[in-house]
Amino acid sequence: MENDISKSKNQAIIIFLGFLMLVIIYSLFFGPAKKYGDSLMPAKTINVSAEGKVTVSPDIAKLSFSVVSEGANSKLLAENNNKKMNAAIDFAKSQGIEEKDIKTTEYNLSPRYEYDEKTKKTFISGYTLTQTVLVKVRDLNKVAEVLGGLPALGINQISSISFDIDEPEKYLSEARNQAFDKAKEKAKAIAEKNGVKLGQVINFYEYQSTPYYQNVRALGMGGAEAVQPLPQIQPGSQEVTIQVSVTYEIK
Structure with missing residues (x-):
């Protein structure tokens, strides 16, 4: 009789331990799997785009001008070229352009080759020297005067005139704030229309566009008369634009 009671107790203990083991196994494998599966479920979101524009x-104006010279003697060519460009730089400084705003962007001496029919060989017949300087004019009222004075000093190419904003970040910040405000208002309107509430921002992207007005003007070799009388310079205006794409959680 006692053996039967002892045997029953042992069976009960074995059954309990087996059940406990099943619970532990389920918790270890199926519990985390469920949580992991839940984490893969996509959050309910809405995505909106908006643009801010200022x-x-x-x-400021940026002027690029050059002296292009040709000659048989490279040393004399360089001396003549440098003399003209130095005079142009001194003139730019006299117009209030600071030294920090004057930059040499090109100095290129290239040989010119010709073919001799008698010797059947090529030879150097001369050289072409191009010296280019970029200046930044902060007083836009001086642009026309600078352009008008350069050719008389030997500048024979003015390749570009571009207008820009010296410190665009404050305008970019204004456009950015405007874009995000518009995006939030748009998201709120969509959420209200669909009977949901707007939650936190999940992610966002920003795209920046800062187009600029550019006027390209070229003068021929020795074309001093090409800028007389002084040209009318129209800086125009620029649109500093930022597009944003924002994803909001909805509840």
Whole structure:
């Protein structure tokens, strides 16, 4: 009789331990799997896009001008070229352009080759020297005067005039704030229309566009008369634009 009671107790203990083991196994494998599966479920979101735009008047002009010379003697060619460019730089400084805003962007001496029919060989017949300087004019009222004075000093190419904003970040910040405000208002309107509430921002992307007005003007070799009388310079305006794409959680 006692053996039967002892045997029953042992069976009960074995059954309990087996059940406990099943619970532990389920918790270890199926519990985390469920949580992991839940984490893979996509959150309920809405995505909106908006644009912020600020119209600004340029406050600087960038002028690129060159002296292009040809000659048989490279040393004399360089001396003549340098003399003209140095005079142009001194003139730019006299117009209030600071030294920090004057930059040499090209100095290129290239040989010119010709073919001799008698010897059947090529030879150097001369050289072409191109010296280019970029200046930043902060007083836009001086642009026309600078352009008008350069050719008389030997500048025979003015390749570009571009207008820009010296410190665009404050305008970018204004456009950015405008874009995000518009995006939030749009998201709120969509959420209200669909009977849900707007939650936190999940992610966002920003795209920046800062187009600029550019006027390209070229003068021929020795074309001093090409800028007389002084040209009318119109800086125009620029639109500093930022597009944003924002994803909001909805509840």
